[in-house]
Amino acid sequence: MLQKRITRFLRSYFLFIIAGVLIVGLFAYSYYSDFSFEEFITNLWENHLEDWGYLILFVWSLIEGELGLVFAGLAVHDGKMHFIPTIIIAGTAASIADQFYFYIGRFNRRGIQDKLSSQRRKFALASRLLQKYGWSIIFIQRFLYGMRTILPMSIGATRYSAIKFCIINLISSWIWASIAVGLTWYFGTEIFGIIDWFADNPFILIGIAVCFILGGWWLFHTQTQKKERK
Structure with missing residues (x-):
């Protein structure tokens, strides 16, 4: 039963999992390498x-x-x-x-x-x-x-x-x-200023990206639950 639930979870949220791994991996690779x-x-x-x-x-x-x-x-x-x-x-x-x-x-x-x-x-x-x-x-x-x-x-x-x-x-x-x-x-000047600020604070950008991924997962999950109830 537990294995089926894990398999269903991985299939349903595969894209969100991959996106999260890629984002975290990219920043980790950038941080620890040249x-x-x-x-x-x-x-x-x-x-x-x-x-x-x-x-x-x-x-x-x-x-x-x-x-x-x-x-x-x-x-x-x-x-x-x-x-x-x-x-x-x-x-x-x-x-x-x-x-x-x-x-x-x-x-x-x-x-x-x-x-x-x-x-x-x-x-x-x-x-x-x-x-x-x-x-x-x-x-x-x-x-x-x-x-x-x-x-x-x-x-x-x-x-x-x-x-x-x-x-x-x-x-x-x-x-x-x-x-x-x-x-x-x-508004290009203001936008570039925000980009430069995120470049100086990369971990905040990672946090925002994770929040977007979790938000997308939650939205997808709620919509899936609604369809199953129907």
């Missing part, structure tokens, strides 16, 4: 960002959202990247990702409904929002955290024009990128 994580990041930032920054931003924006834009905004503030190309590349990549989800909904409606049965409430909400607000919900969907995947797939499952969705979503993605990059660029 390797300096700070120098490694500084070298990448100063010597390679201008060559690979836009490509990294494009790939990152295909997968993730605001965090990549924060780093891009800091790079713009530091003169490593330019404002307009950064916005266009990040917004375009994010729009491509949304279009991909749109076509998943368009060509595999039954499949996603079966595989994402736990998300039926969000699909129903997305359909109601589209019927009530029309194109405006497409425009603001990039700002609705937690609905960025469901909304494009839900809209794709309807007969809504793919061309209209592409145009509206692309404009929205550019505006979303300009806001995130612009704010980070404007």
Whole structure:
């Protein structure tokens, strides 16, 4: 019985365990060896960002959202990247990702409904929002955290024009990128000051990272318990 519980725990929280081990291991290795994580990041930032920054931003924006834009905004503030190309590349990549989800909904409606049965409430909400607000919900969907995947797939499952969705979503993605990059660029000095403070106090950063991991574990655990009760 105990072995089964341990196995179930390891399977359920595998990603959180791996993340915690990697973070602690990285800082421990940096502390007890000649390797300096700070120098490694500084070298990448100063010597390679201008060559690979836009490509990294494009790939990152295909997968993730605001965090990549924060780093891009800091790079713009530091003169490593330019404002307009950064916005266009990040917004375009994010729009491509949304279009991909749109076509998943368009060509595999039954499949996603079966595989994402736990998300039926969000699909129903997305359909109601589209019927009530029309194109405006497409425009603001990039700002609705937690609905960025469901909304494009839900809209794709309807007969809504793919061309209209592409145009509206692309404009929205550019505006979303300009806001995130612009704010980070404007407050860049303050953000760099916070980063320098954490660099001087690495153990506080480790503590915060551990708290985030534990918080993510707790959220995942509570959501899993709710689904099991249903």
